[in-house]
Amino acid sequence: MKNIITISRQFGAGGSTIGQAVAERLGYYYCDKDMIVRTAIESGNLSPGEIRYYDEKVPKEFGFGQSLFDFYNKPLDERLFNAQKEAIKKLAEKGNVVIVGRNANIILKEYDRTLHVFIAATEHFRLKRMMGKMPGVPEEKVLSRLHSVDKARQKYCKYYTDTEFGNAAYYDLALKSSTLGIDNCVDIICNTAKY
Template sequence: MKNIITISRQFGAGGGTIGKEVAERLGYYYCDKDMIIRAAIESGNLSPEEVRYFDEKVPREFGLGQSLFDFYNKPLDERLYNAQKEAIRKVAEKGNCVIVGRNANIILKEFDHSLHVFVSGTEHFRVKRMMEKMPGTTEEKVREELHNVDKARKKYCKHYTGTEFGNAEFYDLCLKSSTLGLEKCVDIICDTAKF
């Protein structure tokens, strides 16, 4: 039985919705971006404003001249990433959880009893889905946001983990929600987690 499930996803593919349903069906704790960020803030040294500003942004300067051991002199976003990483590990150590986003699949790669899932969808499906969630927003604006978020996630993943966001090599299971539907994705994840 897999008692740690991570879900990475393309923007608009329904990964968060799928994750919530998987957690509900399995009776697992659900943890998403907001919960992880809250835990990172509670860890100290980061204000909510700093967290909001640097969330999922790659630093312009890597701080190469700084000591790797001097936490307080690291760029803020490095501190944020490390605080989020620690929060994710604490949730995983308790088990029976579904963690959405934040590169949790890489952060928890050495954890036994884990299932790492990637959810994708066609651009048409994702745009349509997000337009329903954002009434009054033009298709052009939604499509632009889709591209921006996907690009930011890829860049963030590459910078902090050295891996490629969405590459099947880094996941146990890759699902296309536009083909399977969200409910079928939930079924597949729950069934796979039982092994």
């Protein structure tokens, strides 16, 4: 049985929704960025003030600017990344956890009993889904957001892990939620975790 599940995802593909459902069905702890940051604070690696400070900084090497609209996915300073990496390892050592994002698949690549999942979807599916979550935001702005978050995740992954975001070589399972549906993705992940 796999008791550590990591989920990487394209923006709008439903990775967080799928991760929450998998955790609930398996009785696992669900962990996303907010919970990882909280664990980093509790470990004493960074204070809340430092996290606020670092969470607004972008390494110059990234070559792109910040956006208030991108609070959840913005790149992090090296120190915060390392604090989150240690927090992810501590969560994984307890087991029975679903970790969404933050390059957990690479951070935990040497751990036993892991299942690393990537969730993708067509642009149309992601656009429609995100428009439902962002009422009143013009379609072209949502589409631009999809592209910029995907690009940011690719750069973040390359910068901090020297790997390629979404490359099948770094995952055990890749699912397309636009083809399979959210519920089928949950079923497949839960069934695969049993082996």
